[in-house]
Amino acid sequence: MKKIYYIFYKDFSSELRMRFAINALIMFVIVAVSTILFSLGSENAPQNVYAGMFWVVVFFSAMSGLSRTFVSEEERGTSLILSLIANPISIFLGKFLFNLVLIFFINSIITMLYMFLFQEFLIKNWMSFLLAFLLGNFGIAASSTIIAAIISKANVKGTLYPVLAFPVLLPLILMLIEITKSAMEGNPINDVEAEFLVLVSYDVIMITASILVFDIIWRD
Amino acid sequence: MNKIDLIVTNLKKTFNRRLVFDGLNFEIKSGEKLIITGKNGSGKSTLMKILAGVLTESAGFFQYILNDKKVDRENIYQIVGLVSPYLVLYDEFTAFENLKLFARIRNIKMSDEEINQILKKVGLFDRRNDLVRTYSSGMKQRIKYASAILHNPLVLLLDEPTSNLDLDGKNFVDELVEDFRSDGIVLVATNESQDFKYGQNIINLDNFHNIQVK
Numbered sequence: 001m002k003k004i005y006y007i008f009y010k011d012f013s014s015e016l017r018m019r020f021a022i023n024a025l026i027m028f029v030i031v032a033v034s035t036i037l038f039s040l041g042s043e044n045a046p047q048n049v050y051a052g053m054f055w056v057v058v059f060f061s062a063m064s065g066l067s068r069t070f071v072s073e074e075e076r077g078t079s080l081i082l083s084l085i086a087n088p089i090s091i092f093l094g095k096f097l098f099n100l101v102l103i104f105f106i107n108s109i110i111t112m113l114y115m116f117l118f119q120e121f122l123i124k125n126w127m128s129f130l131l132a133f134l135l136g137n138f139g140i141a142a143s144s145t146i147i148a149a150i151i152s153k154a155n156v157k158g159t160l161y162p163v164l165a166f167p168v169l170l171p172l173i174l175m176l177i178e179i180t181k182s183a184m185e186g187n188p189i190n191d192v193e194a195e196f197l198v199l200v201s202y203d204v205i206m207i208t209a210s211i212l213v214f215d216i217i218w219r220d
Numbered sequence: 221m222n223k224i225d226l227i228v229t230n231l232k233k234t235f236n237r238r239l240v241f242d243g244l245n246f247e248i249k250s251g252e253k254l255i256i257t258g259k260n261g262s263g264k265s266t267l268m269k270i271l272a273g274v275l276t277e278s279a280g281f282f283q284y285i286l287n288d289k290k291v292d293r294e295n296i297y298q299i300v301g302l303v304s305p306y307l308v309l310y311d312e313f314t315a316f317e318n319l320k321l322f323a324r325i326r327n328i329k330m331s332d333e334e335i336n337q338i339l340k341k342v343g344l345f346d347r348r349n350d351l352v353r354t355y356s357s358g359m360k361q362r363i364k365y366a367s368a369i370l371h372n373p374l375v376l377l378l379d380e381p382t383s384n385l386d387l388d389g390k391n392f393v394d395e396l397v398e399d400f401r402s403d404g405i406v407l408v409a410t411n412e413s414q415d416f417k418y419g420q421n422i423i424n425l426d427n428f429h430n431i432q433v434k
Contacts, residue, residue, distance in 0.1 A: 002324070002327055003325055003326075003327055006321065006324040006325045007325055009321075009324075010310070010321050010325065013313070014310065014312055014313075017312045017313075018312050076308060076311075077306065077308035078308050078309070078310055080269075080274060080306065080307055080308070081307055081308065081309055081310075081322075081367065083272075083273075083274040083297070084272060084274065084297055084300070084301075084302055084307075084367075085297060085322050085325050085326055085367075086297065086325050086326070087294040087295065087297065088294060089294070090325075215294070219274065219275060219276045
């Protein structure tokens with residue numbers, strides 16, 4: 001556990017000094033939310049549109065920032081020293097923890113911006129929304145981390161990331177949109193029980209599969 | 221006193237269709253030092269990376285036997301220290317911060333004084349609080365040595381050990397190899413004839429050299 005924490009700590013300290021991901025993420029969120037705000041103008045879109053747009057912004061902000069954790073190691077050539085000081089599982093879990101904290105931070109900003117700027121983005125069942133937020137962030141961080149590890153070894157890093165991430169994240173995003181829509185309508189949590197089960201399964205599968213394959217990805 | 225053996229059996233490495241080396245066999249025991257030489261592109265650095273456990277072999281196998289027990293692949297990092305030209309440390313941190321971080325990630329309890337001792341040993345104590353990005357290439361080579369010996373490894377892998385080093389630095393490498401723990405093993409990959417003094421035996425990778433796979 002200590003190794004995982006210190007790999008996270010290394011990335012966190014590095015991020016504070018270098019700002020690899022956080023600046024890009026914050027700028028992306030501001031631009032995306034502003035574009036939606038200006039394009040809607042004074043029109044009132046249906047609630048389910050806001051639920052969809054919320055997770056679309058989350059998806060693309062994950063695309064723009066979460067790959068940096070591995071890509072920056074490869075680009076700067078520091079992945080070798082990392083391989084020499086820790087075992088692959090600790091490296092993956094440390095990076096996953098960093099991405100998890102980052103996605104929680106950035107998604108909290110997106111949520112606050114949505115609530116402040118869009119009157120129609122009104123959550124009536126907070127329990128349902130927060131649970132989806134928790135499980136969703138976990139799933140996004142897990143899948144983004146392993147995809148980042150894969151693309152960091154490729155020559156065309158930038159374009160490959162959304163291409164690989166889209167089919168992997170699509171089922172997760174669809175479930176999250178359904179749950180958010182239900183939470184905005186104030187439906188009880190039981191109504192979206194099936195979606196929550198899919199979310200939990202997705203998270204467990206992603207983290208288990210990632211741990212199993214990471215060693216092979218990382219060594220070559 | 222530990223006992224460590226490195227056994228390399230029919231080791232082969234290819235990159236796509238290009239064969240780097242094949243049929244590589246050797247064995248090295250505690251206290252022994254081995255020189256790996258060969259032309260540019262003969263696979264010296266590739267072999268070093270494989271033996272450090274950071275690159276997979278294409279066929280054959282190698283194993284470290286520590287006190288008659290095989291070391292698992294995922295634990296090789298605990299017994300190996302590597303110095304090479306392609307090793308890059310975190311240049312947004314100082315030398316001290318790098319070493320402190322590595323000790324913590326390795327789960328080694330080291331006081332600041334112990335880290336300072338290592339920095340003194342490699343001649344970087346006076347610049348310990350400067351960012352690594354401000355270092356010269358020779359100083360970067362020295363910090364690589366500090367990171368390689370931080371955990372007192374049983375296996376020291378040196379790829380082009382004296383590159384970028386001044387006379388003082390070369391003397392430090394001479395002392396390091398000469399005084400390296402008597403139960404450990406040292407492998408030196410080099411083309412410099414003056415580095416051949418570091419080992420008792422020499423393997424020339426040109427004998428296992430590049431054949432284009434048809």
